[in-house]
Amino acid sequence: MLAKVVRSWGAIGVYALFLGWAAFTLYMDYTAPGRIAPELSQALERDGKANVDVDLPFTPSAFHVQALQQFGTIRRMRGQTILMRGVTKAxxxxxxxxVFWIDRLRLSVPASQIQEI
Known part of the structure; x- marks a missing residue:
């Protein structure tokens, strides 16, 4: 009886969902360090908090801004980048x-250091 339940289509669907979730979680854990710029990691080790530029592959909508507000304070948006203030290492x-739709997390450059071309 138990063998029949384990081999049923419903159980196979549950197994497939679990394997898909596990694969996605492993992928995100494996690729996360590559999304953090080295200078941002250094600044966080040194200061504990930093202003962060969150680069996206698209122009963010209200949904994306609200999703990122769970992780810190949004300073402003500039094109495909959301600027966050006082973000901790964690x-x-x-x-x-x-957040799978983030391309890169960079240390935010103060406005006084931006050079116009």
């Missing part, structure tokens, strides 16, 4: 691991 790691 928050940066969570962003890189949990």
């Amino acid at each position: 928050q940066v790691q969570a962003l890189a691991r949990d």
Whole structure:
């Protein structure tokens, strides 16, 4: 009886969903460090908090801004980048691991250091 239940289509569907979720989680854990720029990691080790530029592969909508607000304070948006203020190391790691649509997390450059071309 138990063998029949384990081999049923419903059980196979549950197994497939679990394997898909596990594969996605492993992928996100494996690729997360590559989304964090080295200078951001250094600044977080040194200062504990940093202003972060979150680069996206698209122009963010209200949904994306609200999703990122779980991880810190949104300063402003500029094109395909959302600027966040006072983000901790744990928050940066969570962003890189949990939000699959982020391309890159960079250390935000203060406006006084931006050079016009």
